[in-house]
Amino acid sequence: MMNLNPDTLKLPQRELAGQADKPILRLEAIRKVYGKHVVLDDLNLTLRSGEVVAIIGPSGSGKSTLLRCINMLGPATSGRVVVGDLAIDESIPPTAQQLTSLRRSVGMVFQSFNLFPHMSVLRNVSLPQERVLGRSRKDADKRSRELLARVGLAEKADQYPARCSGGQQQRIAIARALALDPQIMLFDEPTSALDPELGLEVLLVMQELARSGMTMLVVTHEMNFAETVSDRVIIMADGKIIEEGPSKEVMRDPQTDRAKRFLKAVKDR
């Protein structure tokens, strides 16, 4: 079983191993408008390999919309997404091949888990491997069981998702995304639908994943995670990045008034 001691979240920040590496994800001038409303306003962002970046900010600031632009669940109006060697212009419809290779490189974890309710936990993790990577049932199941053990849920393999707690379902969703061997993992408020205790078991899994060197972009309201686990924090408001930098600096000494206001509001509760 995994250690649920909250103190493990307060470990010193990990080394920035990937600092010198070339960028693994680059967002260039990402802009998204709904009619006259500008949701994302010419956003630029670069992630190095192995980096963990937390995006925080008030509701409606465009955090989730940004994540959905990256894997084109909701393409931007204009701008470019570059993942490794793959460059995608968001303003034109991508080819099926581009879309598949983009989504194979970028795994996503949703706020509402989105497990497939009619399949066992094991099938949830194995099916995408078989359909997307062409793995055999046997190989896929082997990999699924490894990943389920890694998120502390080896014994849940034959259950249905409905028999698992929210925290367990989210850990299964993480295993399912990892099973496709993505280069980058996107987390869209992964603990927002969970009570604090169940959220913690998800955060511990994410922390372990961060330590293992996975490149992660995490939209979150968990300020402790942003400060202690991520390498960098981005604060968004009104479709723009208003503050960006090493986690401790941004969280403890924000420069802009808007960021100060936001952080004061979340810390004073």
Place this chain on the structure above:
Amino acid sequence: MTADMFLGVATGIPWTLAVTAAAFVLGAALGLPLCAMRLSNVALLRVIALVYIILFRSVPPLLWVFVFFFGLGSGYLPISAFEGVVLGLGLITAANMAEIYRGALSAIHAGQWEASEALALPSYSTYLDIIAPQLLRVSLPSSASYAVGLLKDSAIASTIGVTDISFNANYIAKSTYQGLPVFAIAALFYIMISLPVAALARAADQKLRARVAL
């Protein structure tokens, strides 16, 4: 009422079941692509599906069965009475099942599509592995009640000479001049088939509901 009457009407049960089952299977299967066409991005496919659905739902089943059996059957495409009634009722069922599926589709959480997309599942897999099983599960209660209705509509088969429950009842009533008991027996058989179908559907629904909590 005699045992002869009872047995005579009873020999029609297999035909009633066969017509109902065959028409339902045909309709349930054709309903899926029809529903997909109805929701397609391609306007032409949408129009074809819509016209099909309107056409098959607004003309009485009896008329459709006559169209296939007497219309097509006389020369164009020689078909038996059984084939004619299965085709007629099956194609009507397809139109109705497409609408049942369309309703059920809205009950499936948008996150299911998003997760399939984010996992890069090919679209055949999204439909077959993810959406279709949930769709069939959600549409089970409506499908079952449609099937019970279809069982009753299957009596139309008797008008073109399929020897089902109604055909035999009609025949025996005319030859014995005892309409009331004979048709009462026929009614009893329809009830005896309907009730277990409804009960079975309820049980299956509850079992699946408990498992997936959807």
